[in-house]
Amino acid sequence: MKTIKFIAVCALLSSASTVFAHGNESHASVPATKEQKEWGIGGDAKDAKRTITLNMTDDMRFSPSHFSVKKGETVRLRVVNRGQVMHEVVLGTKASLDQHAQLMLKFPGMEHAEPYMAHVAPQKSEDLVWNFNRTGSFDFACLIAGHYQAGMTGTFTVTD
Incomplete structure (x- = not known):
């Protein structure tokens, strides 16, 4: 059901009179729409006790991976x-990323701003x-x- 809803939203966005495309502008996660996912939930900056830097390069790699x-x-x-060039990071499962990647091939200019993603312009950070x-x-x-x-992918492990 979520897939059908997601596809419907994509179709609606692609037919809107104002086109929302990636362009060259950064946009970080959107804190207002927190939804529990398999891999966690949007956090509050005041609760972050540490920072992990993820570097993205034009060789289509993350560091660390x-x-x-x-x-x-x-x-x-x-x-x-x-x-x-523009890059982004999207957290998820292999299955959710595979599905979203297929939609991005069909709708390369589709806007998608969720708490588990950040879209970053060249030489910028989010x-x-x-x-x-x-x-x-x-x-x-x-x-x-x-x-x-x-191959611009990486993994993370959440332990007890």
Whole structure:
């Protein structure tokens, strides 16, 4: 049901009179729409006790490509675009990222701003604050068309 709802929203956005495209502007996570996900929930900046810097480059890689956090920890992910093209980071599961990547290929200009993603212009940075309240191994990726397919992915582990 969520997939159908997501596709409907994408279709609505793509047919809107004002086109919302990625362009060259950064946009960080949107704190107002916190929703529990398999990999956690949007966090409050005041609760973040540490910062992890995720660097993105035009060689379609993240550094680090893996990080670990403790269950219940709220972390500020400082997402830094060291490249010359737009990049983003989206947290999720392999399945959710695969599905979203396919939509991005079909609708490359689609706007998507959720608490678990940050879209960063070249040579800029954005903060994504996330509460990692579920244990497991999860993924993150740049879902801009072609970037995911080129291997711009990483993993994170949430431990007890």
